[in-house]
Structure formats: C-alpha cells, structure tokens
Amino acid sequence: MKARWMMTVLGVAMAGMLAVGCGGEKKEEKKPEAANATAAAPAAKKVVLGVAGAQSGDLASYGLPSLNAAKLVAKEINAKGGINGAQVEVMPMDDQCKPELATNAATKLVSEKVTIVLGHICSGATKAALPIYKDAKVIVMSPSATSTELTQSGNYPNFFRTISYDLIQGKAAAEFAVNELKVKKVAVIHDKGDYGKGFAESAKKALEDGKVAKVALFEGITPGGVDYSAIVQKIKASGADCVLYGGYHPEASKIVTQMHKKGLKIAFVSDDGVKDDTFIKTAGADAEGVYATGPQILADNEVYKKALADHEKEFGSKPGAFFPQAYAASQALLNAVAKAGSTDYDKVVAALQKEYVETPVGKIKFDAKGDAEGVSFSVYQVKSGKYELVK
Amino acid sequence: MRPVPWFCKGKAVRDPPRGRQDGFMEYFLQLFFGGLSRGSVYALIALGYTMVYGIIELINFAHGEIYMIGAFMGLIVAGVLTAMGWPTLSILVIALIIAVLYSAAYGYTVEKIAYKPLRGAPRLSPLISAIGMSILLQNYIMLAQTPDFLPFPRLIPDLEFMEPYANFLATSDLFIIVTSIAVMVALTLFIKFTRMGKAMRATAQNRKMAMLVGVNVDQVISATFIIGSALAAVGGVLIASHIGQINFVIGFLAGIKAFTAAVLGGIGSIPGAVLGGLVLGWTESFAAGYVSSDYEDVFAFLLLVLILIFRPAGLLGKQRAQKV
Numbered sequence: 001m002k003a004r005w006m007m008t009v010l011g012v013a014m015a016g017m018l019a020v021g022c023g024g025e026k027k028e029e030k031k032p033e034a035a036n037a038t039a040a041a042p043a044a045k046k047v048v049l050g051v052a053g054a055q056s057g058d059l060a061s062y063g064l065p066s067l068n069a070a071k072l073v074a075k076e077i078n079a080k081g082g083i084n085g086a087q088v089e090v091m092p093m094d095d096q097c098k099p100e101l102a103t104n105a106a107t108k109l110v111s112e113k114v115t116i117v118l119g120h121i122c123s124g125a126t127k128a129a130l131p132i133y134k135d136a137k138v139i140v141m142s143p144s145a146t147s148t149e150l151t152q153s154g155n156y157p158n159f160f161r162t163i164s165y166d167l168i169q170g171k172a173a174a175e176f177a178v179n180e181l182k183v184k185k186v187a188v189i190h191d192k193g194d195y196g197k198g199f200a201e202s203a204k205k206a207l208e209d210g211k212v213a214k215v216a217l218f219e220g221i222t223p224g225g226v227d228y229s230a231i232v233q234k235i236k237a238s239g240a241d242c243v244l245y246g247g248y249h250p251e252a253s254k255i256v257t258q259m260h261k262k263g264l265k266i267a268f269v270s271d272d273g274v275k276d277d278t279f280i281k282t283a284g285a286d287a288e289g290v291y292a293t294g295p296q297i298l299a300d301n302e303v304y305k306k307a308l309a310d311h312e313k314e315f316g317s318k319p320g321a322f323f324p325q326a327y328a329a330s331q332a333l334l335n336a337v338a339k340a341g342s343t344d345y346d347k348v349v350a351a352l353q354k355e356y357v358e359t360p361v362g363k364i365k366f367d368a369k370g371d372a373e374g375v376s377f378s379v380y381q382v383k384s385g386k387y388e389l390v391k
Numbered sequence: 392m393r394p395v396p397w398f399c400k401g402k403a404v405r406d407p408p409r410g411r412q413d414g415f416m417e418y419f420l421q422l423f424f425g426g427l428s429r430g431s432v433y434a435l436i437a438l439g440y441t442m443v444y445g446i447i448e449l450i451n452f453a454h455g456e457i458y459m460i461g462a463f464m465g466l467i468v469a470g471v472l473t474a475m476g477w478p479t480l481s482i483l484v485i486a487l488i489i490a491v492l493y494s495a496a497y498g499y500t501v502e503k504i505a506y507k508p509l510r511g512a513p514r515l516s517p518l519i520s521a522i523g524m525s526i527l528l529q530n531y532i533m534l535a536q537t538p539d540f541l542p543f544p545r546l547i548p549d550l551e552f553m554e555p556y557a558n559f560l561a562t563s564d565l566f567i568i569v570t571s572i573a574v575m576v577a578l579t580l581f582i583k584f585t586r587m588g589k590a591m592r593a594t595a596q597n598r599k600m601a602m603l604v605g606v607n608v609d610q611v612i613s614a615t616f617i618i619g620s621a622l623a624a625v626g627g628v629l630i631a632s633h634i635g636q637i638n639f640v641i642g643f644l645a646g647i648k649a650f651t652a653a654v655l656g657g658i659g660s661i662p663g664a665v666l667g668g669l670v671l672g673w674t675e676s677f678a679a680g681y682v683s684s685d686y687e688d689v690f691a692f693l694l695l696v697l698i699l700i701f702r703p704a705g706l707l708g709k710q711r712a713q714k715v
Contacts, residue, residue: 056533056538057533057538057640058538058539058540058638058639058640060538060539061538061539192685219683219684219685220683220684220685221684222684222687222688224640224644225644226429226432226433226630226634226645226648227425227429227432227634227672229421229424229425229428229429229676230422230425230426230675230676230677230679230680230684230687231679233418233421233422233425233680234679234680234684237418249540250540250636250638253540253635253636254634254635254636261557261561262421262557263557263558278539278540281540281541281542282540282541282542282635282636283542283635284542284635
C-alpha cells in the first residue's frame, strides 16, 4: 500500500518536472530575441497579451483576424523598443466560440499569469469565461462580444470592448428597417444563442417602442439544421415584409437561400455575425441585397489605413471580421499598460478610462461600464458580391 | 460567376403579393412537403447507419464523418470539373462516383483500423472506438481542408416541369426523396436475393455459426462497411448540393438526426430508416409550423421517447425477447 502511494507521489513529481522542463525550454528559445532588442532591460521583463477566441472550428473566421491584429500591434510596439523596455508577447488561446472551451482557455491564461486578454470573440463564450478572469483580476477586452449585459449589467468591472453592443445594434437594425426600408410588418428570427437572441430582443423592443411597424413573428430556430423551410413558410404566412435575423452566417445563408427558393423576396436585415464575407461566399447570388449592421468603420481613418497596409504586408491578404476592433483593443490595452507603468489591475483600468488612444475605430477611451465611447453601428448591404456601406 | 438562380427566370408573375395569407390547406401542404424533404435527408443518411447496425450491431458514429468526407470529395471534384467547363449533370454523376469510391475506401479502412481489432471485445469498446474515429476524422478534415464554411455548387439541375410546384418541393428535394426510396428498395432486394445479402443475414443472425458454415465473416463485414460508406457519400454529395454549404461538422449534426431517425424507425430495419426519417422530418416541420420553431427539437425527441416507450424496437424494428 505504502509502495503504491510512494509511486503516485513520484509519478506526480515527475510529471511536474516534465511540465517545468518544457516551460523552461520555451523561455530559452524566446530569450535571444528579447535580449537583442533590449540589451539593458532585465531578461524576464515582458508583457504577455493573451488572445482568446475562435481560432479553429466553424467560427474561426471570426477569431483569426483578431489574432493577426494582436500580432501586428505587438510587432509594431516591439519594433519601437517595447513597453517601457518590456517586449510584448502574444499568447493565443482557442475557444472555438464554445462556452465550455472558453472557461478552459480562461483558466489556462490565468494559470500562465496573463494579466491582459484580448477576447473572447463570441458573446456566449465571453460570458462563460468572464467570472474566471474577474476572480483573477485579469482585464479582458473583446473586439466583438456584443451581448448587452456584459457591460451594462455592471457585473464585470474587468470587461471592456471596442464594439458597440446588441441593444444599440438591434435598435439600429430596427430603425433602419422602419425609417429607410419603410417596412410595416417584421418577422424577427434568431438562433436562440446569447448573441442572436440579444440582437433579436432589442430589435423587437425598438420596433414595439417605435409603434410604426408591427412584429409579425418572433421565433428561434435550431442552428445547424438541414432545412429551414418550415420557418420560411411561417414567415410567408405571417405576411411580414421584412425579416430581422439575429445570429451567425451559416444559418442566415440557409434561410436566405430557402426564402428565395420559396419565392419569398422580402428585405433581410441582420447583424454583424452575418456581415462576414463567408456569408456572401456560401449564399452566392442569394446574398445580393441582404442588409447587415456592422461596426462603423471610418474609411478615411489613418490608423486603419496603416493597419490594413501592415496586414497586407505581413499576411498577404485582406483582414477579416472584427480586425479593426481587435487592432483597437490591442492598442488600447497595451497603451494603458504603458501609461500605467505596470500591469497592476487598478492602474490599468484607470488608464483605460482616462487615456485616449488613436485607433482604427476612432479616438477612443472607455466609460465606467467598459464600453468604448464614440463607436457605433452602420448598415451595410451586399452589392455585387461585396458589403457596401448604406448608412 | 454563378448562373442566374432559376427562380429568377420568368418567375416574377408567380410571386404572391406581399402580405397575402396562404390558405390553411396550402400552408399545411407546404409544411408537409418541407417535412418530407427534411425527412428524406435524414433517411438517406440513416440508411447507412441502420445497415451497418443490422449486420454487426455496431452504431457506427463515424458514419456522419464519412458522409462529410463524401461531400468534401464531391466539392473537390465538382470544383475541378466546373473549372474545366463540364455540363452540370455530368459533374454530378462523376462527383458522385468519385465520392462513392473515396468514401468506400475510407469506410473500409476505418473498419479495419478501428473496429476489426475489437471484434471479440465487449460491445462498449467498438462504440467508444467509433466515437473516437468520428472526432479524429472531423479534426483531420478541419486541419487538412479548412475550418470555414465552403459554398457547395448546386449540382442538381432544376427541372422545368417542377417549376410550378417550387413553392412546395424543389427539384433537389424530389431528387433526394427519390434517391432515398430507390436506395431503400435496392438495399432490401440486395439483402434478400443476392449471395452476399444472404451471407450478411447469416452474419447478422449468428456470427459464429455463419463462420462454421463457411461464410467469410470478415469479408461480409468489410462489404457492409463499403456499402454503408458508399451510401453516406451519395447522401453527402446530394445533400450538400441541396443545402449549398459544407464544413467539417456537418456530419456530426446530420449524423445525430439520422441516428435518431434510424432508432425511431427501428435500428437495423432498412424500410424503418426511411420511415423514421420521414416521421422525424414531419414532426419537426409541423411543430415548427404550428407551434413554434423554438420547440421543434422538443417535439421531435418527445415523439422519439413516446415511440420507444410503446415500441421499444422502433416503428418497424423486430420485437425480440431479450435473453437474460
């Protein structure tokens, strides 16, 4: 009995040593670069920026652009000698936009002693991960999690974002439909997820408050289905002249395609989960004319132009969804660390709320709840295979 | 790039005026045909599931992944042939043939790697192995191909005479229904009347006894997997072409529904798979249409529970006394 106990202890100790051994090796690999760049700085000094989000899985197209943005910002800062002499290191962590993987990613980042995190990407995953960061006093900034309650509930003082939230987005979509498209009866459909339902509920509320258009239908669909003809027939039977859809692009493209197949050609207005080039690729010709709200991009913004050019140079392609927001978030986080002079939680939070940063989404700082001041939504429409700004 | 969608061709006249309410009967028929097309998708995948189960009593969880691999192969072939400018129908046929061959090879290999070494093991072991294979293949395709959604070309041409009925049933729906039923009939005949079918039935009844009377059981099981995988590939290409998009998880989601359909109809029974698929499709469609699509899964699985309470072997399954 005793022998077995000893063996267990020995085994655990060996496993531990193995882990330590691996960690040590990794550091040694990185050291030469850091030493070259800042010869005078103490070797251990570095700022680790965790980047959590969907980096694989079916929603990877939402998360990978953020990782690229973080890498670009880190590279730029490092080229200028780092933050107060400390090099910035990007630590990617994949959550596939799944809440259960997001908590794993958060635990892992916390255990790696990361103090600032860019992420997560999807609202559901962010919501699941936030309590872990909150307890560990880690500052989290999402480029894309738009669920209203994340900031407005006041539950997560450690959470910030560089995108506006669903309440505003849903309202923007509803107001666009009523004021610009002049619709009278709206079918509000969502995918039952945190994000889609949040969008749909705020759109519904805005429609009801506006009293101009009626909500003809309010329903959730099951994501990943093979066929959405039942809901399409229901929309048709409801006599709606517009569909407001809250959710992501795979379902949106199936619904739009089936609407057209069934001869239902009414306006389709959706959210920034659909404002993704993958939607246009999968829906093909059926994507034409679809409206989607998306974060406002200032086309003549100098920082954005530079970020775009850097991305082309570094990765040889155009950036994807949420790239400007992620770029802005990386800048804001690292700038706050620089201004605070340390990664101390209270000091960084104070810096985030006080210091303005020039970013691709404009000159921003954060309000007491964690939302960026001055960012909002625009409406885009698919025209000859591309999203173009409508309003 | 893509041709004008067929519904744009001289169809404007048929568009119902905005806000017009469809009649009760028309609405019912729309839901009925919607359920029929959805159900036949489930049925087409369920056929492969149920066939493998019928012969070796293994729930082949990797079946959904073989279906997905078939769809990917179809997409690759279709991409190449479209670039070469072949006509749609011939692309469909060639894509189907290559996808079938490729998936059959996959099915054969999966069986040899993951199931054959566990032939004598307790029943749970091959089941776990199947789940492992499913996860492995999914992630392999994700890494080897892409995690993104890919558009799948509409390979099923739209027939002229179907146009007036498009509101109820598109050509691709009809294609899938007809294929499901044709496959069901062909499989039933194959198992009833061919030498291999006889060997399969013998293996299903008693593997040891079949071996004793000279049936090459390994060969029979290989053949079962090859046929099952070929069916999955047919389903993959047709369904992907119907839905218009694929990615590496479609097999998992479709597989769960198809598995449910197979259990509903009586797992192991070939007509049962088709019936189960249709019943499941109709339940979902009517639940979504008359109650709320929020509850379509609730109703579908409630029905499954009810059927299993009153007919534990499924709708068309053989009710067998369990040996204790």
